[in-house]
Amino acid sequence: MRIEALEVDRRVRDVGLLSGVALDAPKGSMVGLLGPNGSGKSTLLRVLAGLDRPDGGRVLLDGADRARLPRREVARRVAVVTQHTPTDADMTVADVLQMGRIPHRPLLAPPGADDERRIATALEHAGLSGWERRRWTSLSGGERQRVAIARALVGEPELLLLDEPTNHLDIRHRFALLDGLARAPITVVAALHDLDLAGQYCDRIVLLAAGHVVAAGTPAEVLTEETIASVFGVAAEVVVAPTGRVRILLRAPD
Numbered sequence: 001m002r003i004e005a006l007e008v009d010r011r012v013r014d015v016g017l018l019s020g021v022a023l024d025a026p027k028g029s030m031v032g033l034l035g036p037n038g039s040g041k042s043t044l045l046r047v048l049a050g051l052d053r054p055d056g057g058r059v060l061l062d063g064a065d066r067a068r069l070p071r072r073e074v075a076r077r078v079a080v081v082t083q084h085t086p087t088d089a090d091m092t093v094a095d096v097l098q099m100g101r102i103p104h105r106p107l108l109a110p111p112g113a114d115d116e117r118r119i120a121t122a123l124e125h126a127g128l129s130g131w132e133r134r135r136w137t138s139l140s141g142g143e144r145q146r147v148a149i150a151r152a153l154v155g156e157p158e159l160l161l162l163d164e165p166t167n168h169l170d171i172r173h174r175f176a177l178l179d180g181l182a183r184a185p186i187t188v189v190a191a192l193h194d195l196d197l198a199g200q201y202c203d204r205i206v207l208l209a210a211g212h213v214v215a216a217g218t219p220a221e222v223l224t225e226e227t228i229a230s231v232f233g234v235a236a237e238v239v240v241a242p243t244g245r246v247r248i249l250l251r252a253p254d
């Protein structure tokens with residue numbers, strides 16, 4: 001599924017959080033939302049996810065205004081993982097993943113064997129095989145993050161919106177997650193803080209600062225030493241591989 005943001009504005013009590021933001025994530029692409037703290041990444045993801053309404057502009061899903069699409073259809077096709085955990089309740093991991101299957105069942109229908117098979121597969125991909133009966137409340141931060149992403153994927157979405165999906169993950173699981181997402185035929189829009197990971201895995205990058213898009217394009221176009229210095233105030237060494245992947249070495253201030 002393709003998602004586009006056209007001239008999106010978002011205001012809260014007359015304070016502009018987003019202003020004229022444009023984004024285009026073609027079907028199957030992985031788009032990274034980058035920017036300093038408070039630049040508007042989460043705000044934009046919430047608007048893309050339909051959790052907040054834009055005060056101006058539009059969000060299109062495969063060319064159709066998302067505000068006019070039936071909610072259940074959007075819930076079946078689009079999954080969102082915010083920074084808030086999916087539940088505070090004392091549920092099992094299997095219960096949490098069953099929440100991701102709800103839009104795929106007739107209303108009030110109980111889970112079936114097919115749901116259970118899909119849950120087992122999603123847990124296997126998350127490296128959590130056999131964790132169905134573990135209590136959600138007993139999981140570590142990184143384990144919860146992997147379960148939250150597995151819950152999103154178990155609904156087999158065409159579009160996945162992720163807010164800092166790697167912030168609790170160890171380095172091996174960061175690579176495993178981004179590698180899996182880059183290979184999957186899903187469109188992904190993810191807010192990320194790790195410029196080096198974004199440079200290696202994203203097809204396109206949208207760089208925000210103070211609610212505006214300051215640069216958008218391929219990692220090699222956006223993640224230049226000049227742009228990193230001016231937007232983040234950090235010196236970096238950027239190496240672009242022949243594959244187009246970008247490696248970024250950040251330098252500690254003297």
Ligand SMILES: Nc1ncnc2c1ncn2[C@@H]1O[C@H](COP(=O)(O)OP(=O)(O)OP(=O)(O)O)[C@@H](O)[C@H]1O
Nearest residue numbers: 012015017035036037038039040041042043044191
């Ligand atoms: N409900 C609100 N009322 C007032 N200001 C808000 C509200 N929600 C967000 N903001 C402000 O909007 C700006 C953008 O916030 P947002 O959470 O989108 O930033 P971010 O880029 O995701 O930041 P971070 O990297 O710290 O997660 C911040 O300055 C934040 O304080």
